Amino acid sequence: MHRRTLLAAPALLSLPAQAQTGYPDRPINVVVGFLAGGSTDLAARLLIDRMAPHLAPQARLIIDNRAGAGGSIGAEYVTRQAPDGYTLAVQSASSQGTNPATLPDTVRYDPVEDFTHIAILGGGPMLIIVPGSSPHRSVADLVAAAKASATPPLWASSGTGGIGHLTGSLFTHRAGFRGEYVPYRGGSAVLEAMRKAEVDFSAEVLASAYPHVRDGTSRPLAVTSLVRHPLLPDVPTLQELGFNGFEVVTWNLVQGPKGIPAPIVARLNRAAMESLAEPTLRRRLAEAGVDPAEPSTPESTRAFAASELAKFRSIVRETGLVLGRG
Structure with a gap:
């Protein structure tokens, strides 16, 4: 790691100037660690559609789906790329929070320090x-x-160690029963299994599940936020149902490999914030079940990632989660 960093140093010295002039002068690869059609993929596609023109007239952002391991395959791939601003990622709570919390000996990156x-x-x-x-x-x-x-009962989520796995484990733990866990490679695969009734229940991201709820192939029993969601006002929270303090929410962050020069980071943050301020994008995200974030900075994004990781680690301690079991 240190040798690669030292070898790359001469090239990095010119990057701040590039950030202020020709960047981006080629397509930007935006890694999504899930199959197309899942919640993270959906949020990423909605964002990059509006982010490109805010970044530069010539900017092109292209989604690169690298699915598997609850998003960790894509996240690890990102850590190996050059920190030049041409590889970004829309990361998930699974890859940057729950996977590191539940699979500390398997996940080969630090979700805070390596991005x-x-x-x-x-x-x-x-x-x-x-x-x-x-x-x-x-x-x-x-x-x-x-x-x-x-x-x-058989229950599913979109990857071992992911946020659905942790949510379902916390649910069964607090409800007082044991389920048999069945992992899938993404939210779309889980919901296809739900359509076929291959499993008895799932803990799934609202943004992924909502279209299937609308068409009746899945039925929501509860939401995991502390308040009801505007898209499903008749669906109670687990808090209401006696699961005191039950709150697990998913999220998406825009990140890149560690070491992207500050001028590039500032331009990317500004483009993301300008995009998220657009009423049309905010409406499209909300209609898809993604609550758009309030303004954030690179510093507040890092602090948020660290605090969420700590919260997920506390859930792992509570449940005593043994992977491969419900």
Whole structure:
């Protein structure tokens, strides 16, 4: 690591000047660690569509889906790229929070120290959902059936160690039953499994699940925020249902490899903030289930990432999560 940094140093010296003149003079690769169609992919595509013209007239931002391991494959890939502003990432709470908290011996990057922090994009709650064909109409129905069954219910999320895995584990822990966990490679794969009723329930990001809720292939039983969500005003919070203090929300950050020069970071942050200030983008994000973030700086983005990581580590301590089990 140190040798690579030293070898790259001469090239890096010219980057601040480049940031103020020709940057970007080629396409910018925006890594998303999930399959196309999931919540992080959706948020990334909505953002880059508006961010490019704010960055520069010639700017082109291209999504690069590198799915797997709850976003960690994409995140690790980003750490190996040159810190020149031509590789960015729209990261998730899974890759930058829950995976490092639940898989400390497997995740090969530090989610705070190994990245350049640029901006907070937005976020939203998780949903406890069942297939549209499920007989369960409430969390109470689901919990009662789980406790009465001789076999644990099957439940899914979009990757071992991801935010859905941690949310579902916290839910089963506090509800007092054991489920059998089934990991998938992304939110779209989970929701296809829900459509086919291959699993009994899932903890899924609202932005991914909402289209399936609208078409009836999934049924929401609860949201994991402390207040109800405007898209689903009739769906109660777990807090309301007696799960005191249950709050897990997902989020997306714009980051890059560690060491992107400050002038480039400032331009990227400004472009992201100008994009997120647009009423049209904010409306499109909200309609998709992504609550757009308030203005953020690179410094506040880093502080947010660190605080969320600490929170997820506290949930892991509470649940005693053993990966591969519900």
